[in-house]
Amino acid sequence: MKPIAIVTDIEGTTSSIRFVKDVLFVYAERFLPEFVRKHKEERDVARQLRSMSESTGIPQKNTEALIDQLRLWMHEDQKVTELKALQGMVWERGYQRGEYQAHVYADVPPKLQEWLDEGINLYVYSSGSEKAQRLFFRYSSCGDLRLMFAGYFDTTIGAKQEVQSYLNLAEQIALPPKDILFLSDIEGELDAAADAGLNTIWVVRPQEGTVAPKKTRHAIVNTFSEIEL
Ligand SMILES: CSCCC(=O)C(=O)COP(=O)(O)O
Numbered sequence: 001m002k003p004i005a006i007v008t009d010i011e012g013t014t015s016s017i018r019f020v021k022d023v024l025f026v027y028a029e030r031f032l033p034e035f036v037r038k039h040k041e042e043r044d045v046a047r048q049l050r051s052m053s054e055s056t057g058i059p060q061k062n063t064e065a066l067i068d069q070l071r072l073w074m075h076e077d078q079k080v081t082e083l084k085a086l087q088g089m090v091w092e093r094g095y096q097r098g099e100y101q102a103h104v105y106a107d108v109p110p111k112l113q114e115w116l117d118e119g120i121n122l123y124v125y126s127s128g129s130e131k132a133q134r135l136f137f138r139y140s141s142c143g144d145l146r147l148m149f150a151g152y153f154d155t156t157i158g159a160k161q162e163v164q165s166y167l168n169l170a171e172q173i174a175l176p177p178k179d180i181l182f183l184s185d186i187e188g189e190l191d192a193a194a195d196a197g198l199n200t201i202w203v204v205r206p207q208e209g210t211v212a213p214k215k216t217r218h219a220i221v222n223t224f225s226e227i228e229l
């Protein structure tokens with residue numbers, strides 16, 4: 001049965017892991033410390049630092065300790081909501097200055113358009129913040145794709161390997177889980193989505209050096225072009 005909505009992951013699914021790790025994460029590591037020092041009193045930054053302070057116990061006034069914590073999370077690629085929100089703010093400057101464009105695999109936009117033409121609603125669910133996701137698709141190597149998506153979900157609905165996050169997502173888009181198809185490159189995310197009742201497809205891109213597993217409960221494709229609904 002055709003899904004009413006399709007939800008896609010970004011890193012490793014619509015886009016290369018290398019771009020995220022070698023360009024975006026490197027840029028954030030370089031500029032996030034000075035960004036936090038400079039903007040720590042501004043509302044959006046202060047809100048993230050307050051939230052970080054509450055969850056870690058680091059006093060909000062101790063900016064350098066908060067920065068060290070952010071550095072550690074970046075080093076460990078932790079998908080912490082406050083880090084992801086701050087990274088999104090830092091990446092904005094790089095996109096606006098044309099320092100990089102977000103990578104999107106060429107097979108993605110035509111398939112998204114085909115699904116839209118069939119009346120399917122498209123959404124993104126990524127560990128990157130909602131702002132980071134919108135920037136990503138605005139400044140993409142395939143042009144401005146922002147309007148293809150009806151909504152963007154980040155870890156404020158829950159972590160991507162937790163079943164409850166997919167139930168929250170389904171509730172927010174007001175659809176039963178069985179009417180939603182979720183695309184990702186990470187088995188743990190697909191398992192959580194399937195346990196919540198969503199349909200799943202594992203996008204295993206050979207360019208990422210990932211090998212398709214022999215046994216899995218998920219359908220597997222190498223590109224979006226291969227997806228038949
Ligand atoms: C929105 S671009 C940056 C993506 C990101 O920060 C990340 O951690 C990757 O997460 P995903 O859930 O897209 O694999």
Ligand SMILES: [Mg+2]
Nearest residue numbers: 009011012185
């Ligand atoms: Mg991914």
